Structure formats: structure tokens, C-alpha cells
Amino acid sequence: MSAHKRIEEMYRDHEVKPYISPERDLESWLLEAKPVPKRNMVRLEEGLLPGDIILLWRINFGTFETTTPYSKYFEYMYGINGPAHMEQLLADGYAYMESAFDSLDHITSTAKKNILKAEGVAGLSKMKAADLDAALREHLTEDRLASYFSVRGYALTEKGRAALENHPEVIDKHPKKKM
Known part of the structure; x- marks a missing residue:
């Protein structure tokens, strides 16, 4: 069979x-x-x-x-x-x-810092994860953030x-x- x-x-x-x-x-x-x-x-x-x-x-x-x-x-x-x-x-x-903002918990702090650095944001070394998320929300739009990572x-x-x-x-x- x-x-x-x-x-x-x-x-x-x-x-x-x-x-x-x-x-x-x-x-x-x-x-x-x-x-x-x-x-x-x-x-x-x-x-x-x-x-x-x-x-x-x-x-x-x-x-x-x-x-x-x-x-x-x-x-x-x-x-x-x-x-x-x-x-x-x-x-x-x-x-x-x-959304990209809702998916921030799926990327590393290093990736978040690199995004902010690419956007010209200074003072990143002392930022904790919550500070990085706040800075991303302050400096980027959803579309702009989405262009940096796909996960x-x-x-x-x-x-x-x-x-x-x-x-x-x-x-x-x-x-x-x-x-």
C-alpha cells in the first residue's frame, strides 16, 4: 500500500x-x-x-x-x-x-540605543530600558521607528x-x- x-x-x-x-x-x-x-x-x-x-x-x-x-x-x-x-x-x-512601539519589548536595549544614536539623540549611556523606550516615543514616529526593525x-x-x-x-x- x-x-x-x-x-x-x-x-x-x-x-x-x-x-x-x-x-x-x-x-x-x-x-x-x-x-x-x-x-x-x-x-x-x-x-x-x-x-x-x-x-x-x-x-x-x-x-x-x-x-x-x-x-x-x-x-x-x-x-x-x-x-x-x-x-x-x-x-x-x-x-x-x-505596532513597532508595542513591539519594543522584542528588541534589545542595544538595538534601541543604536536607533536613538542613528537619530542623533545623545546621553544614551545612562539610560535604562524604560528611559530608552520613552526617548524612542519622544523622538520618533511609528513609521520612522518601524523602518529600523521588522520583528x-x-x-x-x-x-x-x-x-x-x-x-x-x-x-x-x-x-x-x-x-
């Missing part, structure tokens, strides 16, 4: 067929395949999949940004294409991309927070790191 037929058989009872990256080595994966659980491929009341809830949960930490790599578990455990689902969450109003954070909208709060069972089943 071909790899594609075996996968089709594996997922025949899933409401939504899991995403499989075209780069995945199907033959090797099928040797030890752990199928995406059926429960992760059932649409929730909002039309979202559990993987979407996990994306919202990750955004909620305030550390998910445009340069954050997508964990393989989005594909292998939740059956979604992380980047494509992020775009859909943004388009559907569950999350938004932060942007993601944040939840009220709709995204509501979807996350409506599905604690998804988060409860997700493996957590021990702190």
Missing part, C-alpha cells in the same frame, strides 16, 4: 484531515507514526481547531513574535500548518500584529481571549514544561 493510501486510511474517520507538510518524509514517519489524535481535528464551536487554541495560548504569553519558529507539535500533534493558521487567526480577528509581536483581541477562555480543556491536555 502506498504512503498516501496508508495516511488516507489512518485519517479516514477524522472530521478534518490533518495538515502534512510536503517536506515530511512520509516513509520514515510512517514507520513510527503517531497519528494526530481525532480529538485535535474536531472543530470547536467558533470553527477553530484545538491547534488554533494552542496558538492563541502561545500568543497570550506575550513572547510570540514574527520571528518565533513554529513548533513541530502544531503539525504532528494538532495537524495544522502553524504559519497558515496564524494568518487565518489574524484575518478572523482573534489576534493582531503589534513584531502578536497580541490577542477580545475575540481571541474569549476563544481561549472558552476552551481550557484544550490547554489542560497540552503537555506543559516543568518549571
Whole structure:
């Protein structure tokens, strides 16, 4: 039986067929395949999949940004294409991309100092992170600041927070790191 037929058989009872990256080595994966659980491929009341809830949960930490790599578990455990689902969450109003000023917490103090130095601001050596942020707000516009760096954070909208709060069972089943 071909790899594609075996996968089709594996997922025949899933409401939504899991995403499989075209780069995945199907033959090797099928040797030890752990199928995406059926429960992760059932649409929730909002039309979202559990993987979407996990994306919202990750955004909620305030550390998910445009340069954050997508964990393989989005594909292998939740059956979604992380980047494509992020775009859909943004388009559907569950999350938004932060402005340059809102994304300042994603760049280093050195980068902030270099931006201010390029703008001709003096007295930077004694400035702490909060002082640097204030100086950036004082001396630059959003458009001007945006031209210096491309990383942007993601944040939840009220709709995204509501979807996350409506599905604690998804988060409860997700493996957590021990702190």
C-alpha cells in the first residue's frame, strides 16, 4: 500500500484531515507514526481547531513574535500548518500584529540605543530600558521607528481571549514544561 493510501486510511474517520507538510518524509514517519489524535481535528464551536487554541495560548504569553519558529507539535500533534493558521487567526480577528512601539519589548536595549544614536539623540549611556523606550516615543514616529526593525509581536483581541477562555480543556491536555 502506498504512503498516501496508508495516511488516507489512518485519517479516514477524522472530521478534518490533518495538515502534512510536503517536506515530511512520509516513509520514515510512517514507520513510527503517531497519528494526530481525532480529538485535535474536531472543530470547536467558533470553527477553530484545538491547534488554533494552542496558538492563541502561545500568543497570550506575550513572547510570540514574527520571528518565533513554529513548533513541530502544531503539525504532528494538532495537524495544522502553524504559519497558515496564524494568518487565518489574524484575518478572523482573534489576534493582531503589534505596532513597532508595542513591539519594543522584542528588541534589545542595544538595538534601541543604536536607533536613538542613528537619530542623533545623545546621553544614551545612562539610560535604562524604560528611559530608552520613552526617548524612542519622544523622538520618533511609528513609521520612522518601524523602518529600523521588522520583528513584531502578536497580541490577542477580545475575540481571541474569549476563544481561549472558552476552551481550557484544550490547554489542560497540552503537555506543559516543568518549571
